[in-house]
Amino acid sequence: MDRYETIELKQDDTILTVAMNRPQSHNAMTPTMIRELTAVFQEINGRADVRVVVLTGNGRSFCAGADLNFMRAAAEYGYDENVADGEAIFELMLAIDSCHKPVIGRINGAAIGGGAGLVSCCDSVVAVDRAKFGFSEARLGILPAVISPFVLAKIGVGNGRELFLTGERFDAAYAKQIGLVNRVTDEGNLDETVNERIRQLLMAAPNAQKEGKEMIRIVAHRPKAEMRGYTSTLIANRRASAEGKEGMSSFLEKRKPIWTAPQGQPAVSPDYGNDKNKK
Numbered sequence: 001m002d003r004y005e006t007i008e009l010k011q012d013d014t015i016l017t018v019a020m021n022r023p024q025s026h027n028a029m030t031p032t033m034i035r036e037l038t039a040v041f042q043e044i045n046g047r048a049d050v051r052v053v054v055l056t057g058n059g060r061s062f063c064a065g066a067d068l069n070f071m072r073a074a075a076e077y078g079y080d081e082n083v084a085d086g087e088a089i090f091e092l093m094l095a096i097d098s099c100h101k102p103v104i105g106r107i108n109g110a111a112i113g114g115g116a117g118l119v120s121c122c123d124s125v126v127a128v129d130r131a132k133f134g135f136s137e138a139r140l141g142i143l144p145a146v147i148s149p150f151v152l153a154k155i156g157v158g159n160g161r162e163l164f165l166t167g168e169r170f171d172a173a174y175a176k177q178i179g180l181v182n183r184v185t186d187e188g189n190l191d192e193t194v195n196e197r198i199r200q201l202l203m204a205a206p207n208a209q210k211e212g213k214e215m216i217r218i219v220a221h222r223p224k225a226e227m228r229g230y231t232s233t234l235i236a237n238r239r240a241s242a243e244g245k246e247g248m249s250s251f252l253e254k255r256k257p258i259w260t261a262p263q264g265q266p267a268v269s270p271d272y273g274n275d276k277n278k279k
Contacts, residue, residue, distance in 0.1 A: 006033035007040065008058060014051035015198055016044065017106075023059025028067040029114050031085075034092050041095035052201050053099065054194060055122060056106035062131065065113025089114060089146045096121035097150055098217070100210040102201045106194050107131050107172075107181065117147030119180055120154040123213070124201070126193045127172040127181045139167035153220070155180050205243040205259050 008021040018040055020027035027033075044050055057063055066074075074085065096103060096118065105122030110132045119125055119133070135144045135151065144151065144164055152160045159178040163170070175181040185193045201209070215234060219227055238244045243259070250257040 004036050004040075006030060007036050009040065011050070014049060014202075015054065016047075016050045016052070017054040017056065020057040020063055022067075023057070023061070025067060026061035026064035026110065027057040027059065027115070028064045028070075029089075030067045030070050031088065034088050038088070038092045038095045041092075041099050045100045050101055051206060052198050053101050053103045054106050054198075055096070055103055055118065056108055059109070061109035061115075062105075062107045062111040063115030063118055064110055065115050065136070086146045089117075093117055093121050093147055093150045098213070100213070101206075102209055102213075104194060104197050104201075105181075106190065108190065112136055112169075113144065114147060116180070117144065117151060119175075120147065120151040124183075124197050125181045126183045126185060126190065126197060127175060128187050128190050129172050129184050130187070131172045131175070132169050133172070133175045133180065134167065134169040135163050136167045136169070138165060151180075203260055205247060205257065207241065207243050208238065208247075211238070 004021075006020065006022055008019045010017045010019070018037070020029075020033065020037070022028060022030075022033065041053075044053060074082070077085065102124065103122045105119050105125040105127075107119060107125060107127035109128065109130070111119050111127075112132070112134045113136055116133050116135055135147075137144045148160070148164070155163075155178045163178075172181060172184045176184050183193055183197075211234065215231075218230065239248075246257050246259075
C-alpha cells in the first residue's frame with residue numbers, strides 16, 4: 001500500500017476502498033494522483049478478490065478538482081502538453097466508468113470540477129448532505145470538456161447546458177434531483193448507507209454485473225431497433241452461463257445463489273469466476 005503517494009487503499013474481504021489521500025488540499029488532483037487512480041482502477045478489472053469498489057476522499061472533502069499548484073504550472077503549458085493532460089484525465093474517467101466491478105461513490109464532502117466528474121463515473125453514489133458540487137470551469141474561462149461525456153451521460157443534456165454554462169455550486173439535494181447522486185444522508189449515517197448499497201450489490205452475480213455495465217454503455221445511446229440482435233444474444237448467453245443456471249436453480253430450489261456467500265468465504269467459485277459463456 002505504501003507505493004502510493006496520493007491515494008490510500010483498504011480491503012475488507014471483497015470490498016476495496018480507494019481513498020484520495022490529500023486531505024490538506026481537499027484531495028485536489030495532481031498528475032500523480034491521476035496516474036495512481038488510473039492504475040488502480042485498471043488493475044481492479046483482473047482481481048477476482050474484489051467484488052465492489054468504494055471511491056471516496058480522506059478528510060472533509062471528496063475532491064476539489066485540480067490542484068492549485070498544478071493549475072499554475074498548466075497556465076504555462078504548450079498545446080501538446082495540454083492535450084496530454086486532457087488525455088490523462090480522460091483515461092482516469094474511462095477507467096472508473098468502465099471498471100468491471102460495481103463502483104460506489106462515497107461522497108464525504110465537496111466534489112468540484114474534475115471531482116464532480118469522478119462522481120459521474122460511479123455506478124451508485126451516496127453523498128453526505130453537506131456536500132457541494134459544481135462544474136466551475138466556465139468561471140475560469142475554460143470548459144469541463146474532458147469530463148463532459150461522462151457527466152452528460154449521468155445528468156442529461158438539459159441539466160448540463162445550465163450547469164456547464166453557469167459554473168454555479170449546488171447542494172446534494174439538487175445533485176440527487178438531477179441524477180448525479182443516488183442517495184443523500186447525514187454524516188452519521190454515511191457509512192451505513194454505503195454498507196447497505198454494498199449488501200445489495202453483493203446479492204447480484206459478478207459476471208452479470210460486469211456484462212450489465214457494458215450493456216448499459218452500449219444500449220443507452222443507440223437506436224432501439226438496432227439492439228435486437230445484441231440484446232437477444234446477450235440474454236441467450238447469460239441464460240446458458242454458469243451464473244444464469246445457478247441463479248435459476250437457486251430460485252427454484254428456494255436457496256441463496258453461490259455468489260452470496262457470507263463475508264470471509266469465497267464469494268465466487270472457480271467455475272463462476274471463469275464463466276466460459278461470458279463475452
